[in-house]
Amino acid sequence: SDPTMIDLRSDTVTKPSDRMREAARDADVGDDVYRDDPTVNELERRAAELVGTEAALYVPSGTMGNQIAIRVHTDRGEELLLEQESHIHRWEVGGAAQLSAVQTRLVDAGDRCVPTPEQVWEAYVEESLHRPGTGLLCLENTHNYRGGIAVPKEFVDAAAETAGELGVPVHLDGARLFNAGVALDTPADELVENVDSVMFCLSKGLGAPVGSMLAGSREFIAEARRIRKLFGGGMRQAGVIAAPGLVALENVDRLADDHENARLLASELDDLEGLRSPEPETNVVVVDSSELGMTAEEFVAACENAGVGAGAFDEYTTRLCTHRDVSGADIEAAVERIESIVESFE
Numbered sequence: 020s021d022p023t024m025i026d027l028r029s030d031t032v033t034k035p036s037d038r039m040r041e042a043a044r045d046a047d048v049g050d051d052v053y054r055d056d057p058t059v060n061e062l063e064r065r066a067a068e069l070v071g072t073e074a075a076l077y078v079p080s081g082t083m084g085n086q087i088a089i090r091v092h093t094d095r096g097e098e099l100l101l102e103q104e105s106h107i108h109r110w111e112v113g114g115a116a117q118l119s120a121v122q123t124r125l126v127d128a129g130d131r132c133v134p135t136p137e138q139v140w141e142a143y144v145e146e147s148l149h150r151p152g153t154g155l156l157c158l159e160n161t162h163n164y165r166g167g168i169a170v171p172k173e174f175v176d177a178a179a180e181t182a183g184e185l186g187v188p189v190h191l192d193g194a195r196l197f198n199a200g201v202a203l204d205t206p207a208d209e210l211v212e213n214v215d216s217v218m219f220c221l222s223k224g225l226g227a228p229v230g231s232m233l234a235g236s237r238e239f240i241a242e243a244r245r246i247r248k249l250f251g252g253g254m255r256q257a258g259v260i261a262a263p264g265l266v267a268l269e270n271v272d273r274l275a276d277d278h279e280n281a282r283l284l285a286s287e288l289d290d291l292e293g294l295r296s297p298e299p300e301t302n303v304v305v306v307d308s309s310e311l312g313m314t315a316e317e318f319v320a321a322c323e324n325a326g327v328g329a330g331a332f333d334e335y336t337t338r339l340c341t342h343r344d345v346s347g348a349d350i351e352a353a354v355e356r357i358e359s360i361v362e363s364f365e
């Protein structure tokens with residue numbers, strides 16, 4: 020990739036640190052399908068400890084973690100209750116239908132990002148001769164598409180409690196769970212103590228090259244391990260890629276740097292004529308170029324030409340993600356490059 024490119028397309032672009040590479044080189048390994056890889060076993064132990072669950076499973080991607088959770092929690096033909104802008108709905112290739120044979124019912128949670136108890140009650144369907152029952156409620160924290168919003172614990176708990184009253188399990192897509200924890204100054208295990216399973220990514224802001232963790236009860240993880248194998252996710256000497264994940268988990272608080280850089284980026288972009296960028300809560304900056312009259316597609320192309328990686332979200336909104344490989348100086352440089360775009364756009 021172009022070394023002068025300031026890549027803000029996503030926090031998935033983070034590259035492993037030297038320490039991660041050394042850990043990969045020196046990792047103790049074994050055949051993880053037989054549970055013989057000591058590094059993967061330690062990563063799974065550490066992950067479960069961090070989110071306060073009985074067990075955890077190392078998976079190759081966040082998508083696989085979410086899809087395994089859907090498959091384990093639901094029976095074919097049930098209904099999945101999803102927030103309409105969720106990653107599971109928008110960006111997982113219709114996996115719930117393809118891999119779990121469930122249908123989805125969408126709820127618009129708006130800026131709250133997770134359904135209210137009333138919305139859960141309203142959307143809940145009891146199984147009958149005619150109707151598929153609600154098999155699972157999925158929540159997302161932080162909420163990526165609504166701007167990396169850190170959802171307060173009480174909102175998650177209120178939705179989870181209502182689902183519990185209805186006998187519906189809850190899965191939390193916590194791809195950026197530690198970003199939420201840092202932003203809310205709330206330990207991750209408290210944010211997820213009332214959900215049945217949680218997935219979080221090692222490969223995003225935490226900077227590991229590969230993988231995510233799926234965590235839950237011992238029984239849930241045992242079944243999840245089988246489904247991972249079914250989905251082709253059984254791995255052999257995976258300690259090589261799990262070791263960097265253990266390094267990543269040593270310092271989740273570093274995410275505060277990304278949040279600080281995001282605030283700097285948003286405030287400077289918001290000062291530019293024709294651009295609007297609300298104050299971010301975590302590492303996701305959303306830029307609205309409608310006043311400028313520039314579509315997100317045009318804005319992303321212009322950024323690319325100017326040496327800034329960006330990702331279109333909607334017709335006039337673009338996402339910029341800060342992450343460990345982007346410094347404060349890079350942010351200043353990115354703003355200068357975007358400023359030149361705005362000035363030269365007639």
Ligand SMILES: Cc1ncc(COP(=O)(O)O)c(CN[C@H](C(=O)O)[C@H](C)O)c1O
Pocket residue numbers: 028029030031079080081082083085106107110159161163192194195220222231
């Ligand atoms: C909330 C959430 N849950 C799950 C995933 C899936 O993780 P991976 O499958 O990419 O590891 C993502 C990745 N999100 C990626 C990104 O943000 O660039 C893309 C959109 O897939 C996510 O944002």
